[in-house]
Amino acid sequence: MTLHAVPALDGREPVIRPLGEADLAAMAEAEREIFALFGYPYFVIRQNLDMYGDFYTVAVSGDELMGFALCPPRLDGRSAVLLGWGVLPRFAATAWGASSSTTPSAGCTDWGSPRSS
Numbered sequence: 001m002t003l004h005a006v007p008a009l010d011g012r013e014p015v016i017r018p019l020g021e022a023d024l025a026a027m028a029e030a031e032r033e034i035f036a037l038f039g040y041p042y043f044v045i046r047q048n049l050d051m052y053g054d055f056y057t058v059a060v061s062g063d064e065l066m067g068f069a070l071c072p073p074r075l076d077g078r079s080a081v082l083l084g085w086g087v088l089p090r091f092a093a094t095a096w097g098a099s100s101s102t103t104p105s106a107g108c109t110d111w112g113s114p115r116s117s
Helices: 021-038 042-055 104-110
Strands: 015-018 056-061 064-070 084-087
Touching: 015 042, 021 042, 021 056, 021 064, 021 084, 042 056, 042 064
Parallel strands: none
Antiparallel strands: 015 056, 056 064, 064 084
C-alpha cells in the first residue's frame, strides 16, 4: 500500500493512509463535528474498521485528522462503493477538500478498487 502525499496546507504535508485503532477517538469526534446527531457513534466506526480495514482511510497532517472516506470494494471486485466521506469544517473550504484526487476517497482507485460510475 502506498501512502499519498497531497499539497501542503500552511506548510504541513497531509497524507492519506488507512484508519488505525489509534485514530478511533479522533474519528468519533470528527463524525460529531461534521454530522452532529447523524454521525456514526464510536462502536460503528470500530465495526467498520474491523470489516473494511484498509478501505477505511483518513487524511492527516501530523497528528491532525482532516477528513476520511469509507470505500470498500463491491463483491464483483471491479468497482467500489463510497459509503462514507467527510472533511472537517476547517478544511472544507480549501482546495484540498474540493479535490477528489487528494482526499481519502482517492483510495477507491489507489488500492485496486476502481470508483463505480
